[in-house]
Amino acid sequence: EDKVVQSPLSLVVHEGDTVTLNCSYEVTNFRSLLWYKQEKKAPTFLFMLTSSGIEKKSGRLSSILDKKELFSILNITATQTGDSAIYLCAGRGGATNKLIFGTGTLLAVQP
Amino acid sequence: GAGVSQTPSNKVTEKGKYVELRCDPISGHTALYWYRQSLGQGPEFLIYFQGTGAADDSGLPNDRFFAVRPEGSVSTLKIQRTERGDSAVYLCASSPTTDTGELFFGEGSRLTVL
Numbered sequence: 001e002d003k004v005v006q007s008p009l010s011l012v013v014h015e016g017d018t019v020t021l022n023c024s025y026e027v028t029n030f031r032s033l034l035w036y037k038q039e040k041k042a043p044t045f046l047f048m049l050t051s052s053g054i055e056k057k058s059g060r061l062s063s064i065l066d067k068k069e070l071f072s073i074l075n076i077t078a079t080q081t082g083d084s085a086i087y088l089c090a091g092r093g094g095a096t097n098k099l100i101f102g103t104g105t106l107l108a109v110q111p
Numbered sequence: 112g113a114g115v116s117q118t119p120s121n122k123v124t125e126k127g128k129y130v131e132l133r134c135d136p137i138s139g140h141t142a143l144y145w146y147r148q149s150l151g152q153g154p155e156f157l158i159y160f161q162g163t164g165a166a167d168d169s170g171l172p173n174d175r176f177f178a179v180r181p182e183g184s185v186s187t188l189k190i191q192r193t194e195r196g197d198s199a200v201y202l203c204a205s206s207p208t209t210d211t212g213e214l215f216f217g218e219g220s221r222l223t224v225l
């Protein structure tokens with residue numbers, strides 16, 4: 001069965017800290033891995049990764065994919081209170097190319 | 112509209128009742144997805160449409176759940192004989208194709224079954 005596992009489940013840090021969120025996947029016919037940020041309701045897109053070893057970067061956020069070891073990490077440097085959210089990882093694949101989500105990592109950034 | 116629109120935003124119903132949740136995707140997006148999210152969990156796949164047809168309905172939990180997309184645009188998720196365990200946020204998302212790319216999510220419909 002296809003699955004995506006995220007760790008840690010939750011994390012509390014102080015402003016200015018750097019955090020690393022982990023995502024491992026077992027997805028047949030794997031196509032891509034996506035990261036989303038969910039603050040209240042609608043998840044908002046962060047990154048899509050399809051190739052191993054190529055870092056994607058957006059401001060203080062960056063992500064990389066390892067297709068050999070079947071995992072991805074999301075890094076946030078110099079965290080701010082506005083980074084507090086649930087970070088969702090999802091793998092696209094399976095027989096019908098659907099998106100399969102992990103349970104998410106709840107990040108709380110304290111002032 | 113510019114984004115994915117879902118109605119109602121909140122629905123409270125009694126056990127055993129029938130509910131319909133509506134999703135209006137981004138114009139031109141051929142793929143439409145329904146997910147269910149319970150507290151503390153990630154979105155759980157229910158069904159997705161490519162055009163008017165259900166390309167994958169393997170996530171529907173049982174035959175009380177049904178979804179349609181008759182004209183390839185708006186979709187309705189229908190839940191019969193609701194149970195308390197159906198309480199969750201139902202998220203709809205759309206994308207231009209199913210091959211690659213991000214999904215654009217709506218704000219969700221929060222269903223509470225009393």
